[in-house]
Amino acid sequence: MTLGITWVTDWIRLSARVIAEHRVELITLDREIGDGDHGENLDRGFSAVIVKLDALPADALPGDALKLVATTLISTVGGASGPLVGTAFLKAAQAAGKEAELDGAAIVALLTAARDGVVLRGKAAVGDKTMIDAWSPAVDAATAAEADGKSEPEILLAAADAAEKGAESTEPLVAHKGRASYLGERAIGHRDPGSQSSALMLRAASDAAQP
Numbered sequence: 440m441t442l443g444i445t446w447v448t449d450w451i452r453l454s455a456r457v458i459a460e461h462r463v464e465l466i467t468l469d470r471e472i473g474d475g476d477h478g479e480n481l482d483r484g485f486s487a488v489i490v491k492l493d494a495l496p497a498d499a500l501p502g503d504a505l506k507l508v509a510t511t512l513i514s515t516v517g518g519a520s521g522p523l524v525g526t527a528f529l530k531a532a533q534a535a536g537k538e539a540e541l542d543g544a545a546i547v548a549l550l551t552a553a554r555d556g557v558v559l560r561g562k563a564a565v566g567d568k569t570m571i572d573a574w575s576p577a578v579d580a581a582t583a584a585e586a587d588g589k590s591e592p593e594i595l596l597a598a599a600d601a602a603e604k605g606a607e608s609t610e611p612l613v614a615h616k617g618r619a620s621y622l623g624e625r626a627i628g629h630r631d632p633g634s635q636s637s638a639l640m641l642r643a644a645s646d647a648a649q650p
């Protein structure tokens with residue numbers, strides 16, 4: 440079972456919905472170790488995406504929809520997360536290329552490109568208490584699942600589960616990137632908001648793929 444434009448648009452709509460539902464939670468997390476706007480930033484961006492999604496032509500490809508998310512997030516979301524999450528979707532769009540259907544290998548390539556794009560832009564490594572702590576284990580789990588011959592929904596489920604664990608894993612950490620890095624040890628005991636929102640988006644990707 441390959442995944443096409445329906446998966447991507449369902450993923451985007453579900454992401455917008457979960458970000459809206461978790462807006463206050465993300466604001467609260469960011470208030471603890473940042474400036475309290477993360478939920479607001481992403482919700483504004485995804486609301487703008489949803490408006491534009493309806494204007495997408497009927498013959499749009501997965502890459503077209505992903506690119507629309509990227510450009511909209513980059514232009515409407517302030518803060519660190521706009522350019523970073525926007526870059527993730529831009530690199531995912533480039534990885535999807537002109538393909539109409541994505542198999543397991545293509546999905547792994549898409550997730551890997553997204554993660555690598557965030558790393559290139561933000562220079563964070565695993566353990567720096569950023570969204571990379573969700574993205575990187577997700578990519579590793581997806582890669583392993585694909586190598587095991589798992590189906591596309593199973594690959595995305597593995598990625599989502601790993602991203603959630605990754606977000607949890609940021610709680611005991613000191614931050615080395617972003618605003619939370621100014622807090623030193625005071626960031627310990629708080630989950631990184633960007634890792635939480637990335638885990639939500641990766642869960643949406645999996646939910647959209649489940650038969």
Ligand code: ADP
Binds near residue numbers: 480517523557
């Ligand atoms: P801001 O910090 O500008 O208010 P947001 O609150 O929207 O932006 O986003 C904060 C999130 O961005 C953090 O929780 C973290 O996950 C992520 N982040 C910040 N800096 C980096 C970076 N250099 N690399 C990866 N992610 C980062």
Ligand code: MG
Binds near residue numbers: 476
């Ligand atoms: Mg913030």
Ligand code: MG
Binds near residue numbers: 474476517518519
């Ligand atoms: Mg801010």
